[in-house]
Amino acid sequence: MSLFDTIRNTIVPVHKEGYPFVAGFFVASLILGWIFKPLFWIGLILTLWCAYFFRDPERVTPQDDDLVISPADGKVSAIQMVTPPAELGLGGEPMLRISVFMNVFNCHVNRSPVRGRITGIHYRPGQFVNAELDKASEDNERNGLVIDTVHGRIGVVQIAGLVARRILCFSHVNEPLDAGERFGLIRFGSRLDVFLPAGAVARVAVGQTATAGETVIAEFGSDKGPVISRRG
Template identity: 80%
Template sequence: MSLMNTIRNTIVPVHKEGYPFVAAFFVGSLVLGWIWDPLFWVGLILTLWCAYFFRDPERVTPQDEDLVISPADGRVSSIVHITPPAELGLGTETMLRISVFMNVFNCHVNRAPMRGRIRDIVYSEGAFLNAELDKASTDNERNSLVIETAKGDIGVVQIAGLVARRIVCWSREAENLEAGERFGLIRFGSRLDVFLPEGAEPRVSVGQTAIAGETVLAEFNGSRGPVTSRRT
């Protein structure tokens, strides 16, 4: 049984959005191999990387309406109080924004940070700046979801980056989402912003690694106060 568990944990399903890319990489490998045999193995390695990029693992999500769960795998790149983008319709007061930056080796399936109903989905054209830059929140191409939750409306923004050129969102307005439920993905590296109303306290630190559907980014009605951190 231990061998079977190891195999199951190693072989992660590929999301269907990745099938055309994996197939294209494999066909490219065959073409390269026809030109020169060693190039086939280079192409095969790239094909395996592509399958790894589009992996879609199962996650164990905490079910607590006071918790805000990370919508993306990656590194917490920013925790600030800032006015949300106008297209979200969340007002002009500052909100807690927690950003998670995804590199090309992170899993890119995006998940709902809280249970709720999608009030609005707004796509905005823009540039393809480095997604780690603060101005990427307003200048880059992005897709924004406003979710009505028990704690108020929250914003979830998929932001394209230097490499990412395709934002995918398969959820629709008026759809209900559970915390940790998949709603979209971004191809080849980018960033997710979560805008939270008053009462949310961060439970992560800048530089910390987040796991989509599992890591608690913030908490409402928490009595512990802001967390501190140290490098270990």
């Protein structure tokens, strides 16, 4: 059994995009251990962390077209009415934006928040400032998907962070997506923004922890108001 099979079967499922990085960490551990034995164990710990970073666990996703599911693991960092990025072609009116920030310990596999069909994918190069900052939406490298749904078009934007240097998108224009289906990955710290049309109401609060493919972050067609939260 290979190193990758051992990690995948006994520790945590690992996304295939992480295999080269896990292999690189492990080889570096062997080299460092040959130079100075204690360094091998440090390298091995880092190898296991790398495998943990690229983990890709199964998720149970509610299949309801009125629900919007978190596209990422992490912390809900913002809930605002914001004009969407121009390249998405969603118009110049403010839309409900829900942002989820992923740190280096979160799972970084991105999942579709809704069921629909991809009508556009728009990549834009940029900077790599802290993805938790609001200006990251404008300044950072990003990749945006436009998904046509029964409630209209929504935008899902992958935003690179301070450490992230590679945005991956596995989907293509005209492909259908189910809610919770994997569509991309960002390496090492980043953010996902979801832009929702009129009728969507947030079902999470700023500071709340979200789980990709499982946490309901917004809902259509509900007469309930926004979530009221308190710290305790």
